[in-house]
Amino acid sequence: MLELSNVEVVYDRVFLAIKGVSLRIGKGQMIALLGGNGAGKSTTLKAVSGLLAPERGLVTRGEIRFQGADMLALAPPARVASGLVHVLEGRRIFEHLTPEANLLAAYPLRGSRKRYQELRERVLTYFPRLGERARTKAGYLSGGEQQMLAIGRALMTEPELIMLDEPSLGLSPLLVQEIFAIIGEINREQGVGVLLVEQNAAAALEVVDHAYLLENGQVVMSGEAAVLRENPDVQEFYLGGA
Ligand code: ATP
DSSP states (O other), X not given: OEEEEEEEEEETTTEEEEEEEEEEEOTTOEEEEEXXXXXXXXXXXXXXXXXSOTTTEEEEEEEEEETTEEGGGSOHHHHHHTTEEEEOTTOOOOTTSOHHHHHHHHSXXXXXXXXXXXXXXXXXXXXXXXXXXXXXXXXGSOHHHXXXXXXXXXXXXXXXXXXXXXXXXXXXHHHHHHHHHHHHHHHHHHOOEEEEEESOHHHHHHHOSEEEEEETTEEEEEEEHHHHHHXXXXXXXXXXXX
């Protein structure tokens, strides 16, 4: 479904942040891209969605294909329309709007009212708390609720693949478990592919099928989550020696 071949990203003309990354996600798969601070995880997602800082970051080599289409030839909104959505790190919801208005803002302009209601209902089934907080401005929601809203908003675009950048950031371990479990349900029940970027490797490896480890802008290891969990290097460097 999504295939990156030898992708290279340069910032400010000189800094090579991604050095030939190749990875693939099959239809409906759930995979993780793991790695420490500055490994290049966010940059990889931005290359795919087209959200690299304009004038600063540039894909200088490689290919990104989604359902066969050349993503690098498309502007970001066209990539969303093709079924690929990116939930940025730090949520970036509209804080002065209610959850409902946030969902509406993400819904395609030419969509029908009926489809909007159906998608909204589906989002509230997965995240009932958003319904309970319907009249609260999103800026007053808790961190976990804001993350739920960010994911719910992405679902309003009816994605085939959802890319999540650090959804666990700043959340309690219990809440991370809850949100990851819901992401897993959305993946299984709706057939939406998931590319999960995480520093929290332990939690991510519990829910994904397959993972890639990124260091210094390069994929250093990849494999089935269950196999990676047993790997001594992964245990030492990513799972805190657990
Ligand atoms: P984190 O989880 O901390 O965001 P990451 O793995 O997502 O880490 P990136 O944010 O992709 O890493 O950063 C990769 C490298 O690119 C880092 O060295 C970072 O300093 C650099 N970088 C990221 N964004 C920019 C930018 N807009 N301009 C210049 N350099 C950048």
